[in-house]
Amino acid sequence: MEKLSLNDLQDRNDWEEAVIVFTAGSRGYKEMYPEPERSYKISSGNKFFIRGLSSTSLYGDRLDGKDNMVELTQYIYSGALSEDYCYITK
Secondary structure, three states: OOOEOHHHHHHOOOOOEEEEEEOOOOOOOOOOOOHHHHEEEEEOOOHHHOOOOOOOOOEEEEOOOOOOOEEOHHHHHHOOOOEEEEEEOO
């Protein structure tokens, strides 16, 4: 598994699905959480990855299945969540 950043994913066009993992110490996580609880499946079809759009929304589904279609952009831009790494799944 190649660890990438969100910027790396923006620069590539050879993927459809990826997972973003947030750091366990992010402000949004008061305690340490296992990786599936802080990992979200994302799609290359998110506006975040389409250049030239004024909207940069990024939605994801938590890997443990407890939260779907979470708007991650608001948490990332506010600093509530910090990206640890991403990896491509498809």
